[in-house]
Amino acid sequence: MPKRFVSIWFKYLLTDREAIRLKSLRDVPVAFTEPDHGRMMVMAMNNHAENCGVRPGMAAADVRVIAPGIQLFENKAGRNIKLLKGLAEWCLRYTPLVMVDPPDGLLLDVTGCTHLKGGEIEFLKDMVSRLKALGYTIRPGMADTIGCAWAVARCAESGLIVPPGGQRNALMPLPPFSLRLSLDLLTKLRELGFYQVGSFIHLPKSVLKRRFGGNMVLRLYQALGQEAEFLLPLKEPVPYSERVALLEPIRTREVIETTVHALIDTLCKRLYGEGLGLRSAVLTYLRIDGKSGQLSIGTNHPSQRTDHIFKLFALQFDQVAPGLGIELFILDAPKTESASDKQNLLWNGKPAADSEEVAELLDNVGARVGKDQIHRYLPQEHHWPERVAGNTTDLTEKPESDWPEDKIRPVQLLEPPEPIEAMALTPDYAPRQFVYRNERHIIVNADGPERIGEEWWIEDGGYRDYYVAEDEQGMRYWLFGTAADQPGQTRRWFIHGYFP
């Protein structure tokens, strides 16, 4: 399929933006200046200033004389790129492949997109009128190659749409500037009397190369479509992406829900057909006033179920601010995985932790309370009580070792251990009684001590002597005393847990 490209030239990018911000600037000459070797030089102006004779590269002082009442603004570096990026995102409504073309243009790959607006002429008309409504004056150009579209947008008097294969004819009357050449080369060409591309287009390749260098040949043949040129899109296109453009902007929640549901359904059907399920999805909405917003979800399990994915998005619908109305929804699935065979579930009886049903539940819960709040514990090769159970948020991970079974452990663990006042009659024996939270417990039975040493390769410290103690009422506690070998150390007592 032959490619079609659109180049958009924002002739008055900076001043248009300024006029959108301040309406009073629409009808007066405006120019942007930039310091250059200690002088303020004009680098951009609007059409009123242009009519007065202001050109880029003039000194600000001269301009004030030529165009009395001109408004001068100082330019900030990188401002145009920032504006172009915003506009490029806006242009995503026309095609997913948009590239910023500094200093003042955009490039769109519109292959197979124009029929959506009813043809190439209507496509460009729509684009020009919408951008006009936003406040930007543009010149578009459409051709089979990037170079030709660029040239037509900037230099052609008429015929902004180059018919397929018509690059050569379109380029003939244009000045050499239209080939995106360096300033030195342009001067050289002018000095030699080449005022139009047509005057050197039929020279043999080898001659052109010898005279003007390889870059010139490359640019010329790129514009003609004999050399490949690629567009680096602003956003990496996602293979699984669906969009819905709305004829009328929508704002009510019901309509948004219906639209999003239908959009998800389209994507899910496509994924189902390819045996895939999505692991994450991003829903982008573009508002009529040029603002946009995003909602994103993630799933624990590759999913292609419309209802489930919709439910996850629905939890976030409160964040959608439709403003005056939303005119475009884009649903991307940046991460997909092959969906497992559903028949598995039929044989297993109760599903395991990584089954679809449980995964969907955890998606819902995670969306509300936070994904990091859901965890499982896996045995770790540690003996220090606080480190025996390793925390994981992965639901499919299998334990690498067995859970220790030889030692009895309390069902309830206090983290951190709380100090108690204990009285032990004999060293290395369990205390006779202890006071915890103003309650006195007389110990009648005890097991221990079980000495657990601090893991010296992790942390330097002493050891703990653990006792299982049972008081008169039959309540069982896990107590420990700290190390007291060194002179000057006194044994301190803590309660660390409750046994069933």
Place this chain on the structure above:
Amino acid sequence: MNATKQEMIEKLRRDLLDWEGFRPLAPEEQPFFGLGPIEQAFPNRVFPTGALHEFISTRPEFTAAIGGFIAGVLQTLLEKGGVCVWVSYTRRIYPPALKRFGISPDRIIFIDVAREKDVLWVTEEALKCSGIAAVICETRLLSFMESRRLQLAIEQSRVTGFILRKDAKILNTTACTARWTVKPLRSRLRPGMPGVGYPRWQVELLKVKNGQPGSWILEWKNNSFLHPQQEQMVQPDTQRHYA
């Protein structure tokens, strides 16, 4: 005539259970919990699965005992595979200890929510999911309406739910099938032996729908429940056998 009357009453009782949303499993599907005399207290003389059980705790020591009791029941519920969800607001359960009750702690998914009111929301979502073996919810408050919602979710999904009410100050009416307390008792050892014995509890069934509340002593030994009274009854028999 008498027999038909008896039959009618039996049938009405069964219908009543059905209307209340309690559908017992077929006898061959019924898991064996080994709760012995406690099971007699329930309708149809089986521990109700697919029902809501409420546990009242007023002290952390009781919470630990309840944790042990629930874990013992869970062992049977998890036998057929599946996972268990443990929802809590302030959780202190120590997963490695569950191994002693026959549960592999990695099969439990713990959900720790930051806000107390989210606990019941998560519990309800989990109870709606029939792929889950059991849901344990640690909460403080449970109003009648909330318990009714949970009960309705259970009637669809047949999941067993355990509500562990810590620091329960007011015992309000709830739609739960059973209300329990479990308190630790002094463990028993052979006379003259030092140390602490097997976990031993006073299990009380305060309320049970269509059943008989009661109080029992229960022990946990070698991965199963043990009923001391039963043990005493059995003991003379074995002695005679060996004599």
